[in-house]
Amino acid sequence: xxxxxxxxxxxxxxxxxxxxxxxxxxxxxxxxxxxxxxxxxxxxxxxxxxxxxxxxxxxxxxxxxxxxxxxxxxxxxxxxxxxxxxxxxxxxxxxxxxxxxxxxxxxxxxxxxxxxxxxxxxxxxxxxxxxxxxxxxxx
Amino acid sequence: xxxxxxxxxxxxxxxxxxxxxxxxxxxxxxxxxxxxxxxxxxxxxxxxxxxxxxxxx
Numbered sequence: 294x295x296x297x298x299x300x301x302x303x304x305x306x307x308x309x310x311x312x313x314x315x316x317x318x319x320x321x322x323x324x325x326x327x328x329x330x331x332x333x334x335x336x337x338x339x340x341x342x343x344x345x346x347x348x349x350x351x352x353x354x355x356x357x358x359x360x361x362x363x364x365x366x367x368x369x370x371x372x373x374x375x376x377x378x379x380x381x382x383x384x385x386x387x388x389x390x391x392x393x394x395x396x397x398x399x400x401x402x403x404x405x406x407x408x409x410x411x412x413x414x415x416x417x418x419x420x421x422x423x424x425x426x427x428x429x430x431x432x
Numbered sequence: 433x434x435x436x437x438x439x440x441x442x443x444x445x446x447x448x449x450x451x452x453x454x455x456x457x458x459x460x461x462x463x464x465x466x467x468x469x470x471x472x473x474x475x476x477x478x479x480x481x482x483x484x485x486x487x488x489x
Contacts, residue, residue, distance in 0.1 A: 308456050309443075309452065309460065309465075310439075310441045310442050310460070310465060359463075360441045360465055364463035365459075368456070368459035368463060369456055369459050372459070373456070374455065374456045375452060375453060375454035375455055398453050398454040399454050425454070
């Protein structure tokens with residue numbers, strides 16, 4: 294049984310714009326690519342760390358209202374920006390050890406679904422920011 | 433160049449916006465999140481003229 298859990302309710306900021314109230318899912322993944330360094334004489338494969346290849350994916354409600362989802366993201370396609378995510382909204386401004394803020398600086402937005410409509414449903418989109426330097430702020 | 437917040441989505445409206453590392457300023461300007469702070473329209477005060485000194489013969 295888990296001894297410490299938290300209800301998913303993170304704060305999300307894209308290019309300094311708060312999208313917390315439009316976001317329903319967010320995943321920050323820190324990846325260091327593995328490079329095989331197995332040599333003769335080895336009996337098992339061995340790997341060493343290569344380049345960092347970080348990624349943030351998020352699901353958002355689509356809104357074309359002023360300063361909402363579309364206005365925030367439209368001009369970012371094909372460019373780099375900064376995305377900040379914390380496990381709490383307060384962590385976006387005042388990070389701490391229990392409210393760490395993950396910042397992906399210089400991440401690239403390759404594509405944006407400009408329309409994703411289904412009859413009888415709220416429109417949502419999924420986007421992915423790739424690359425950039427991931428830092429963890431705890432103070 | 434100074435920027436002013438005009439959307440509460442990025443902070444308190446009217447306050448100065450200080451972009452952090454990696455911030456895409458053009459995107460924020462294009463979609464009305466911030467504006468460029470323009471200098472006041474009032475002309476700068478003129479410097480005081482020095483009175484001409486009387487010529488000494």
